[in-house]
Amino acid sequence: MRYRRFGKTNLWLSVFSLGTMRYLDSEAKAIETVQQAVAQGINHIETARGYGKSEEYLGVALSSGVDLPRSQLYITSKIPPTAEADTMRRYIDESLKRLKVDYLDCLAIHGLNTWEHLDLVENSCFSGVQQAIKDGQIRHFGFSTHGSLELILKAIDSGLFEFVNLHYYYFFQRNAAAVELATQKDLGVFIISPADKGGRLFSPPTKLQDLCAPFSPLALNYRFLLSDRRITTLSLGAANPTELTQPLSVADRDHPLTSEELKVLADLETHQSAILGTDKCSQCYACLPCPENINIPEVLRLRNLAVAYDMTDYGQYRYRMFENAGHWFPGVKANRCTSCGECLPRCPENLDIPALLDDTHQRLNGPSRRRLWE
Incomplete structure (x- = not known):
């Protein structure tokens, strides 16, 4: 220790x-x-x-x-x-x-x-x-x-x-x-x-x-x-x-x-970029605020991980807490998106954010989750 x-x-x-x-x-x-x-x-x-x-x-x-x-x-x-x-x-x-x-x-x-x-x-x-x-x-x-x-x-x-x-x-x-x-x-x-x-x-x-x-x-x-x-x-x-x-x-x-650990971490980044391509969210947070109170960067982070690394179980675990954990995990689910377009000109990667939000909801939605002690 x-x-x-x-x-x-x-x-x-x-x-x-x-x-x-x-x-x-x-x-x-x-x-x-x-x-x-x-x-x-x-x-x-x-x-x-x-x-x-x-x-x-x-x-x-x-x-x-x-x-x-x-x-x-x-x-x-x-x-x-x-x-x-x-x-x-x-x-x-x-x-x-x-x-x-x-x-x-x-x-x-x-x-x-x-x-x-x-x-x-x-x-x-x-x-x-x-x-x-x-x-x-x-x-x-x-x-x-x-x-x-x-x-x-x-x-x-x-x-x-x-x-x-x-x-x-x-x-x-x-x-x-x-x-x-x-x-x-x-x-x-x-x-x-x-x-x-x-x-x-x-x-x-x-x-x-x-x-x-x-x-x-x-x-x-x-x-x-x-x-x-x-x-x-x-x-x-x-x-x-x-x-x-x-x-x-x-x-x-x-x-x-170590050099071997650094190589694995670098390879993880390379793999994520290759798999996600032009759909990768870089987590710059420029898309916020969302008028519907969707935590767009967090939703798309969970999508990044699910698509690139098959971390779907983790993504579902976290995504299902939206609307169920109050200030511990703020924001609403991605299906609340109205395609208003306010986030689009703010995104430096020109992501089709409404389409990605919809895709994330389809991948990760399910029964609600709450904080453990609740």
């Missing part, structure tokens, strides 16, 4: 952090998984008020013989933005009680996803956080986000936060500018769900496996992230001890990408 400085918090975190969103139905599995993770070098565990019984189960696990002093075990919990400082203080007290700890090493705003959320932090609940810090209940403050790049940059630049939890992977590099700005501002960078949201890479399609050979797609994505020294730690959402094995097999491989 390798350890890195978590920005201005000055905490040294393991390059993999144990995320506990999937501790929804088994206290025994939670205890076993936490103990095994700590035994293998993980010193940072992340939970949230909104993750079902996760805080409660983690509290039991932490009091069940974890072989690491509290001063060397770092606990993060997340609380949504609140309209009142007193509500934030109450939520903090409740989280501490469930976790059976006297303080949180890190508290993150959970889901700073809209401009209204940032306003709530700046003008409402931040004073409650400040008081909790003064009282010794919280040591460091940050935010977790599924929001737009513009919002993330604004939040990083606000000076309120010491770390950021965000989406950034080989197959989604939109937030590269946020990683860079966080580094410049000395914020710790925590990458959310690189195995699942990063492409469901724990069960990759055969085509993607073949294109990534001799590496697995998951290991290659981990290496892409671990080789980036701006990134502190990656979330590992193991629901049982066996799910620790594959990620932790690369936990000491944080050296620069």
Whole structure:
């Protein structure tokens, strides 16, 4: 296991952090998984008020013989933005009680996803956080986000936060500018769900496996992230001890990408361009805003991956969350397109966006999906 400085918090975190969103139905599995993770070098565990019984189960696990002093075990919990400082203080007290700890090493705003959320932090609940810090209940403050790049940059630049939890992977590099700005501002960078949201890479399609050979797609994505020294730690959402094995097999491989790895990544790009041809969306986001509130770049990113790499299962998983996950995954499905044409002159590649949106909907639509803890 390798350890890195978590920005201005000055905490040294393991390059993999144990995320506990999937501790929804088994206290025994939670205890076993936490103990095994700590035994293998993980010193940072992340939970949230909104993750079902996760805080409660983690509290039991932490009091069940974890072989690491509290001063060397770092606990993060997340609380949504609140309209009142007193509500934030109450939520903090409740989280501490469930976790059976006297303080949180890190508290993150959970889901700073809209401009209204940032306003709530700046003008409402931040004073409650400040008081909790003064009282010794919280040591460091940050935010977790599924929001737009513009919002993330604004939040990083606000000076309120010491770390950021965000989406950034080989197959989604939109937030590269946020990683860079966080580094410049000395914020710790925590990458959310690189195995699942990063492409469901724990069960990759055969085509993607073949294109990534001799590496697995998951290991290659981990290496892409671990080789980036701006990134502190990656979330590992193991629901049982066996799910620790594959990620932790690369936990000491944080050296620069090798020539062979770089060649595979370059070949992936070449393959995508060849397969998609003139239908490839380059993710410039110039097509937005859409009057129907379609997240055109994200829809077409999912199409890129499905067509080029057979990542249809992942595309369906994400696409079906449109209209069902609120601000966690904003936008409507592509069949809402009215072919108004407003996006067409803004596209530098002259894509037939309405036709591509229709094609994506036909490929990826199906039963609705919701957030896991819902």
